[in-house]
Amino acid sequence: MIVNQLTYQIDTAGFNQGVDYDMLSYIMSNSTQHMNGVTIIDGRKAREVRLPKLIARVQKLSFRSHLAIIQVGNRPDSTSYIRAKKLFAAKIGVGIVHKQFDETISQAELLKEIAEMNQSNEVQGIIVQLPLPVQIDKKAIIDAIIPSKDVDALTSTSVANWSQGKGIMPATARGVRELLNFYDIKLNGKKVTVVGRSDLVGKPIAVMCENAGAQVTVCHSKTVDLVAGTKDADVLIVAVGKPGLITEKHVNMGQVVIDVGISRLGEEQLAGDVDFANVSKVVRAISPVPGGVGAMTVLALFENLIDLCEGKM
Numbered sequence: 431m432i433v434n435q436l437t438y439q440i441d442t443a444g445f446n447q448g449v450d451y452d453m454l455s456y457i458m459s460n461s462t463q464h465m466n467g468v469t470i471i472d473g474r475k476a477r478e479v480r481l482p483k484l485i486a487r488v489q490k491l492s493f494r495s496h497l498a499i500i501q502v503g504n505r506p507d508s509t510s511y512i513r514a515k516k517l518f519a520a521k522i523g524v525g526i527v528h529k530q531f532d533e534t535i536s537q538a539e540l541l542k543e544i545a546e547m548n549q550s551n552e553v554q555g556i557i558v559q560l561p562l563p564v565q566i567d568k569k570a571i572i573d574a575i576i577p578s579k580d581v582d583a584l585t586s587t588s589v590a591n592w593s594q595g596k597g598i599m600p601a602t603a604r605g606v607r608e609l610l611n612f613y614d615i616k617l618n619g620k621k622v623t624v625v626g627r628s629d630l631v632g633k634p635i636a637v638m639c640e641n642a643g644a645q646v647t648v649c650h651s652k653t654v655d656l657v658a659g660t661k662d663a664d665v666l667i668v669a670v671g672k673p674g675l676i677t678e679k680h681v682n683m684g685q686v687v688i689d690v691g692i693s694r695l696g697e698e699q700l701a702g703d704v705d706f707a708n709v710s711k712v713v714r715a716i717s718p719v720p721g722g723v724g725a726m727t728v729l730a731l732f733e734n735l736i737d738l739c740e741g742k743m
């Protein structure tokens with residue numbers, strides 16, 4: 431198969447409807463796809479296999495679970511992420527309470543809304559869709575969510591917990607972990623390089639890898655020699671948001687490359703941070719964009735929600 435001629439379209443939460451158990455057993459017996467010797471780390475397959483277990487957990491609850499999503503303004507990217515969450519929630523039987531506010535909302539008004547959601551018996555998880563307008567102090571808003579409903583694991587209490595390997599972790603980090611587990615890629619004792627160190631994505635991924643026993647190197651915008659930081663790693667995880675940042679010169683033959691980056695190249699096309707066409711000719715395994723980590727992130731978010739519902743935190 432010619433890797434560098436593959437093109438991808440946006441995965442607008444393109445989840446299969448229903449669960450096809452024949453398909454699942456097919457997937458299980460074909461869980462690695464080889465192209466020119468490289469393993470394609472397929473997030474959609476991993477998601478489909480994990481899905482029935484999550485649905486079973488949702489159905490086992492004695493109440494209908496609900497996720498509250500608080501949106502300020504109407505950024506198209508936020509609206510499209512929220513649409514993906516709504517589609518997934520509908521598929522697994524979780525309710526969504528979507529509250530959208532004008533972007534002129536004051537911090538005090540937003541805090542009042544969060545206080546209401548904290549007290550609501552209907553919702554078990556609360557998300558504040560980021561980014562927020564400049565007049566709002568993001569940290570104050572996030573920290574207003576009670577930890578027992580902090581499904582994004584971003585409050586100071588949650589961060590302190592997952593930093594010590596306790597409780598739920600942010601969905602992207604969980605998605606990366608489950609994807610690596612699905613492909614039986616162990617982190618214990620491995621050299622892992624994470625490129626990107628944001629509070630939401632890079633940092634939790636680095637902590638997750640360290641908690642799994644990896645020796646972790648973190649690279650960022652001030653890293654002088656990125657090649658020196660990435661080339662030697664057993665597992666390279668990239669979460670930056672710059673298409674084509676990672677090329678053949680940054681990787682080695684035995685490496686597993688996980689591309690977390692998502693950038694929109696146009697109306698209908700997404701790109702990761704890794705030059706997939708060329709890097710996939712060199713490395714042992716690589717996740718594509720779309721169809722890699724992104725496919726696992728929404729699932730991981732709802733796994734977090736159900737953990738909260740079951741009181742596992």
Ligand code: NAP
Nearest residue numbers: 602626627628631650651669670671690691692723724727
């Ligand atoms: P962010 O807050 O903008 O952080 C970007 C990080 O990349 C920063 O730590 C920055 O370093 C670093 N960086 C910037 N330029 C760099 C360079 N030339 N070399 C090395 N590091 C560089 O973005 P984010 O929220 O973490 O998101 C990162 C990417 O992941 C985005 O593409 C986003 O869309 C994607 N994402 C994907 C998923 C998914 O499910 N797959 C979920 C969430 C986000 P400094 O800290 O020094 O500024």
